Amino acid sequence: MRAQLPPALAELLEAPRRTARLQPPDIARWRAGNSLPGVWTFDSGAPGAHLCVVALTHGNEFAGAILLDRLLREGLRPLCGRLTLIFANLDAFSRFDPDDPTASRFLEEDLNRLWDIATLEGPRRSAELRRARALRPVLDSADVILDLHSMLWPSDPLFLVGGPQDSVRLAMELGEPALVVADHGHQTGRRLIDYGRFAVPGSGRRSVLLEAGWHWEAETVQRMETATRRLLALLGLAPGPMPALPCPRLAQVTQTITARTAEFTFTQPWRGGTVIPARGTLIALEGDEEIRTPHDDCMLVMPSLITSPGHTAVRLARLE
Template sequence: HVAVTAVVHGNEPCGAIALDWLFKHDVRPQQGKLSLAFINTAAYHAFDASDPNASRWVDEDFNRLWSAQVLEDGKRKLTVELARAREIRPWLDSVDLLLDIHSMQHKTEPLTIAGPLAKGRDLARAVGTPAVAVSDRGHDEGVRMRDYAGFADERSTRNALLVECGQHWELPAADIALDTTLAFLAATGAVPQEFAATHRPLPAPEAMRFYEVSGPVTVETDNFRFASDWRGFEHLPQGSLIGHDGEREIRAPHPTTVLIMPSERLWPGKTAVRLAQPIN
């Protein structure tokens, strides 16, 4: 069972555009089952071009709910996102291979989030695009859908990727979403290689680059500020000042520290930035 998911966040339309293309071309699996899923539809339908960031979610971040502890907590406040997560959970339990399509706040290089395990990096390598793959354990705030259950268990054959296709509303993000989707469907055997090669809108990267995140920088105070207007993929020498969280300095921990997806949502509990280093 291969699945491609879009609009986990309501302000990220590139995945919906990619799935729309697949529906219009009547794409069917050559083996097994293929699901094309629109996830946080309530947030997506709330999109307002005059305030495009407001529809990222309705009540809370859908992509921080994916632990059994959260999903099964009967005392937790029932939000739009939690209700939807519980609704689709039985379906997600049946998915063997997942591609979850996202986009980013800043205009920066597209990347795949492969999770912390070797199997995630192997799947990213098999898909072969985008050129950058990031290995990380996620966020302190909560578990992503990409890391749900067997996807993050090295003993399981289930596997998942999250692709960040560029800035939310730039047109090329839609091409990256479709290109990655077709490459994923071919790599998983859902569609013939020839079909994907014929319709992919972008050339395949000549080589991939892998980065490993040592940990997210989680905001602890109401006074977090970056030392510069970081956009993402800045390469900083060890010791470089990245920002302040209250009085605490945040400095580059690695000989070459790469900033992954610095955020504009700098309130307590959120991830401000991920600190990575190149790996083979």
């Protein structure tokens, strides 16, 4: 561990305690689900897509749970196809503590790094793997996944998609936030949006991860609601006006920087979405090793200003 954080980083870490405007929602009435614990499925009886909207993949990111609670309270039902609302990591969310707001991200391991078949069907055991295995039958039947997330560090909101172009096109069609980032995930394990057939081009499955803004802010919930209702309308599951939106920027990740040691340090508290004009600009150090931008107009995607060995520190992307 670092003996002392640089003042700028210490200030950023302390900020959520002072500025958080949201309180965790009371989802006691939704915990039992109607198909699995925390899982609510509604079938219209008419042909159409099966959309899964997922919140609480990380237990401390409860903005998505506020939205799902809102949709359930209003009695939302699909006009066609099927709609499933998933409170994913209920156990981690139950341990949320506003005095230690990042500690409940997960219990034993990150639920969003477990979605490869070998892991899901292997011998490992953890609270998150039990939950992932329980959710598999629901997700196996889905045509579209929208996974709702928020961010610890200051960053422009964005959609993340894996490799298949169908998912890229869906995120571009959603249009807001106005940035779509295509990448291939993390070294430490597969994300939900990369699970099974969702990672296979031409499978007809589409998956999008929304990073809607800073944790625990009302604007983050609003972005989640805007994207979710637009997706419902796009799929025909709910009525709604579909105003034309400017075409988002598309960024393709060219390099993922993974911290190898506890000595990884950024040269300054970079904001996600920053575009660095010049190739070779120094952005971080790991001991004596310099990490520099590999090309001109290099976008920094969600830099994790304090990271652990083996975890993604930042993704570097080129605007297309």
